[in-house]
Every structure is written in C-alpha cells, then in structure tokens.
Amino acid sequence: MHPYRPRTPYWILPWTVLLFLPLVWTGCASAVAGRFADSLSAAILDANDLETVETGGPAYLLMIDGFLREDPHDESLLLSAANLYAAYAGLYVTDPARKRKLTDKALDYALTAFCIRNRKGCDLRKASFEDFRKTVAAAKTADVPVIYTLGATWAAWIEAHRDDWDAVAEISRVDALMTRVIALDEGYRDGGAHQYLAILATLLPPALGGRPEIGRHHFERAVALSEGKNLMVKVTYARRYARLVFDRGLHDRLLTEVIEADPEVAGHTLVNTMAQKEARLLLDNADDYF
Template sequence: MVCLTRIFYVSVLFGLLYGCNFTKLAANQTVDVFYAASASFDKEHDPDFAKSTVLGNLKVFEGLMEVVPDNQRLLLMASKSFATYVFGFVEDEMEQVERYGAEYDKLQARGTDFYTRAREYALRALELRHDGIREQLFGTGDELRKAINDMDEDDAEALFWFGYAWIGIINLQLDDPAAIADMEKVTDIQRRVVQLNERIYFGSPHLVLGVAAAAVPPALGGNPDEALFHFQKAIELTEGKFLMTNVMMAKYYHAIGRPDRDAYVAALQSVVATEPGILPDQRLANELARRKASRWLENVDSQF
C-alpha cells in the first residue's frame, strides 16, 4: 500500500510539471490502480496489519477527489473504505474501552466523523446521476421514498453505502432522539437496495435490515420474525461463508430480538470453529468476525 501512496504523489508531481489534463489523467489512472489492488486488502489474514495501512489510503482518496471529484469509482471506494474502517476497527476498539470514558468518546467522535464522510461520498456518487437528490434524501420520508423508487440497479451500490453509513451514524448516536428518528428512512433505503440488488457486499442489505429489526425488543417496536428472515437470507446468499453475518445475528437476534443464551453461544462457537479462509476474497472480514466472536464468548454473562 505504501507503493500505491507513492504512485499518487508521483502522479501529482508530474501533473504540476505537465499541466491540468495530465493531472486528471494520472489521478484517474491512480484510482484504477487502487481499485484493482483493493482485493489484496480484503484478502489480508492479519487484521492488525490491515488496520495499519488504512488511514493513509483514506487520505489519498480524499486527495484524489480534489483532482477528479466526479470519479464515481473513487467516490464509492472512499465511501466503502471509510464505512468499513469504522465498523471493522473503530467500533471494535469501542467495545474494549470503558464506556463513556475519554478514549470511548474520542473513538465515538472519530467513528461518527468517518461514517459522515462515507455517507457524503456515496451521496456525491448518487448526485452524478440524479440532480437534486441531496435535498430529496434529506427531506421528508415521502420525498426520500419517491427518490429511491426512481433509482435503478446502477444506483444500488451507492445507495447501499449511503444507507449503511447513515445507520452507522445513528448507531453511534443512540442518545440523540433526532438521529434515531431517521431509522425509518435508512431501513426504507436498504429495503430498496434489496429490491435492486440484494447481493451487494455479500448480502449486506439483508444483514443491515436484520440488525435494524432485532436491535430493540419486540415491546419497543422490534420485529424478530423480520430480523430472522433477513439474517437467514444473508446467510443463504453467501452459503454461510461471510462470517460477519453469523456474528451479527448472534449479537442482535439471539441476544436482543429473541434472547436465547444457548443459541447465542452456539452461533459464536460455530464462527470461531470455522476456517476464515472459507471465503478467500473476504478473509479480513472473516478474521474480524472470529475476533469478535472469541471476545464475546468470554463475556456471555454481560449479554444475558
């Protein structure tokens, strides 16, 4: 990844020497290199090594946006990278520090900031195809639903990451009634993504909907039956090989939506016992899932 960062800076240098057109050409080519090379990151087996490489790349993406702000591939790559960094690493750290302590607050602020950037970049990608979409998506529920119903499969990826980042913001601001009030909007977004392309990021639209339906007990508006449907559908789409789905199902369905200590433990034990290379293209996500499962198995009593 260091080499890719050098490519970016060399490209900028040549751009300064030879003019704006070359700068944009070099920036677009650099985006293509990053896109092609991103598969190696997803295949990484060492989460700590992966984490150490991410932040520099995120800033390179933002630097490239200064040169080619309308490169859709760049915008989507940045949105995904900022959002998955928070979920995979920042939220993981938050689980391991004292809740509402100084370090927790610092991580929460960073996570909210990065999710907000992720949402913004996905929104910019949508704006390349839809004039006025920003006002519609942040308008009333009816305005949002009309806007997303007018979208097609070519919008699915950007819409997914927009909604994914938005629900991430809400999850980190559960003490803010204004943030929670947007939950219906983000679930509407993911339902539309399911209609357009339910397979995005290994069935993650179903995973997000499963979490949303199970995150609160039935007495407070949760729907465990709906949650179970979406979790099972996400697992079916990947033949159970994307282990993060199983971990999230344990946390939200077996611990909150329909509490079952034995099922919770069994689900986490199954993840730990599964070879993370079962899905080579998502080895990193599976390693992170197994890390979460192992830690949660050590603290089962805190969930029940």
Template sequence: MILGRLAYPLRMGVLIGAVLASGCSVRSIMVRTAAPLITHGIPAFYEEPDPVLGAQAMPSQLKLLEVLLRNDPKNRRLLAALAEGYTGYSFLFIEDEFPDRAAKLYQRAAGFGKRLLRPGDDFTAWLAKTGKRDVAGLYWTASALAGWANLDLSNPEALAAIPRAEKMMLRVLELDPGFQYGGADVFFGVLNSARPVIAGGDPKKGQEHFKRALAYSDGKFLPAKLLYMQYYTVTVMDEDLFRKLHDEIVGADPDALVEMRLANEVAKLKAKRLMEQIDDLL
C-alpha cells in the same frame, strides 16, 4: 474497505506529486486514470489475512483517496470507494473501542455516499428512479447512516437519518438482494432484532433476515453470522444459539471465503470478545 497491494502507497505517492504540480484539467485527467487502478486493487485488500496489518494500512489509503478526490470532486469511483472504505474501517476496527470516533467516521462515509448518489429534493421520486448502478452507493450510504445513528443516539440529526437509511436498504433488496452477501437482509436482521417491539421491532422477522443473508454465502461470510450472534441471540436471550454461532465463527475455515478473508478474521476476533462478555449479555 479499501485498497490493495502494499506497493500502491509508493506508486500513488509519486502520482500525487505529479498531480499536485499539474494544471487543473491535467490533474483531473490523471486522477481519472488512477481511480480505476485503485479500485481494481480493492480485492487484494479484502484478501489480507492479518487484521493488524489491515487496520494499520487503511487510514493512509483512505486519506490518499481523499487527496485524489480533492482534484476530481465528482469522481464516482473515488466517492464510492470512500463511502465503502470509511464504513468498513469504522465497523471493523474502530466502533468497538472508540464509538465516538466511529460515529464521526460513519458520518463522513455517509457524506461521500450522498455526494455519489446526489438524491434530489423529492427523495421518494429520486429513490424510485435508482437502478442497479446505484446499489453499492445505496448500500454503503445506508449502512453508514445506520452506524452513525447507532453510535450517536442523542443526536436528533443522526436519528432522523434512520428512516431514509431503511428506505435505501429496501431499494437494495428490490434491486440486488444478494449484494454484499445479502447485506440488506443483515441490515434488517439487526434493525428488527435491536429495535424494541413497542417501536416496531420484530426479533422473529430479524432472524428470518439473518438466515436469508447467511444463505447467500452458505454461512461463510462471518460478519453476518457475528451480527446474528450479537443482536438476535442477545435480544431473545438464546444462550445456546449464542454459543453455537460463536463456535461456528471462531472455528471457520480461513480459506472458505478468501475474497473476504480480512472481514472474516476480524469477525473471529469480535466473536471471541463477545463470548468474554456472555455473563453480562445473557
């Protein structure tokens, strides 16, 4: 997810005009000056209460970041924001209605994440050397790879990325298990619930991961609860829990986690759509 205040597009548009008219070194300096301003605006975007406004605002902001990155290709702030932004945009607004498009956007997000992380030829050795400064990159890159594979099951390249995504998320669990409200636990909750038992899936273990993730926000981060509803309850055919989680999501206090207001409002909409499909799912 991305940017912040609605005044930014105008300000950044003026900045970009100046940047493109400048020399290479000047462009890099100006982009590096602008990048912190942009990333500091991210919380304001997360707090947006209107999903429609959020969905309309994100594409232009993402393209703005790409324009800035073109002038400073190794800028870590911009690469991190783009990996997170395209992953969040795909999950929140695109994948349910346009899965093919979402798969491509997840792939793009993973590309930015790889540029940020720069894994070496020896993936295992590189991963062992990652530290807390790499947690965000690991998390969003792994999330993007998993999202891509989930929506592009006929693509061998996408499926081949899953083992690396798992290893990166395990590293997140080691370094910072509470990152993104237990996001790594949500990842393994989905994986263990959705994967067939014969292929290594374990719904019971998946539920344990979901419960651990929800504890980080006291159940207030609704996307985690939504995925619990969407994957675990459907796999084990638990209609009572499905309905319980639905009611908790749609009835949640919108001000309970203001810093994640947009994601929570979208989760409510998604939960309602899942309930409309209950006869097909359970």
C-alpha cells in the same frame, strides 16, 4: 459490539505509500486512481492481518481524500471513499467522537455519489420522507451499487449517532434504500442488504420499537445468500438477535460455527478474521450475559 482493540497506534502511517502518490498522478490521474483504489480495496479485503490493515488504513483514507480533491465528481472514487470510511470506523474506531466524525464523512461521500448518479436526488437528505421514498423507488438495477453504499454508510452513521434520537429517526430512510436493493438485486454483496435491515430491526429493544423477529428473518436470508462466506453475518446475528431475545442455544451455535470455519475466503478474509475474534470474545463472556 466488542471491538478489536489494536496495540499499534493508528497514527503510525506507512509513509512509503504516501511517497508513491506523485507516481499515481502521472498520466490519466482519474483512471489510475480508480484502478489503484479498486486494487487496494481488494487487497485489504483479502488481508488476514488485522493490525497491518489497522495501521495502514489511515494512509489510504488520506490518499483517497487526495484523489477526490483532484476529481471530486468521480462516482467510483466517492463510493470507495464512503465504503472505506464507514468500514474503518466500524471495525477499528472505539472513540465515539471519532467514530461520528468518520461516519459523517462517509455519508457525505455517499450522498455526493448519489447526487452525481441522480441529479434529482441532490437534496435527498433534506427531502420529506415521501419524496425520499419516491426518489429511491425510481432507482434501477444499474443504481444498486450507489443506493447500497448510501444505505450502508447511512446505517453506520446511525449506529455512530445512536444516542441522538433525531439520527435514529432516519432508520426509515436506510430501510427504504435497502428494501429497494433487495427488490432490484437481492443477492448483491452476498445479500448484504438483508444484514443491514436485520441490524436496523434489532438496533433497539422491542419496548423502544425494535422488531427482533423481522430482524431474524433478514439474518436468515443473509446467511443463506452469503452461503457461509461472510462469517460476520453469523456474529452479528448472535450479538444483535440471540442476545436481544436471550436465546443462548442459537447464540452459542452461531459463534461456534464461525470459530470452526475457514476464514480464508476471497473478498471476505479480513472481515472473517475479525468475525472469529469477535466470536471468541462473545463466547468468553456469554455466561456473564446470559
């Protein structure tokens, strides 16, 4: 992926947000922290200024770490932290070592949330694949947010560690998690589980075990279920599948549709703004690729 390269150093933090922390802890800290995390997450998703989010993101990471130090067993906060760390690493971080560090933390938070939800799954990462599969197969509809977040952060972790074949070998675990999400609630997060399965299927070329046609099926389902609201689905479809199989027509059509779309969609504006930037970059260098 051709990542957005910020001009503003990430370490310039909005200290006024940090000064707000003592006020947050007044009263019922956990409840206030949870509401604040939810509201701030929504505000971030609806932002259309990539640099503002890139600059403020590290402050929020530190803030939610602080909340969890106070209440390390809050499932909602753990899921928020896992999602934010994985998303920030994927959208903004280009240094491989730093990306690995952030996704390590995201996965740890997600695994802790799963353990809180299901005490039998506290050793999930060490379990044999057969035991892992049985644990995931027992998940119910109410567990979907937890298993989806675990699958999403695990996929981000694999992407960050893709040079490590032991990490890549864990693809089957993400596949099991997202397959269960689809079985329980296919439309969750606008069909996001299909997008993750598509990415995993196209992570490697066919000669090394990639499954591009399975990936295409999942991309098509993700596009249909998102109803065009999540433009990053089409960008990922173009970059992961169309480029992998050298389908220039599909590649250019998908990216043109992204560029011509309105990015201002509740809950998707930030990602859509990033998607349009990436779409332009991919189209600009398409002649060199194809």
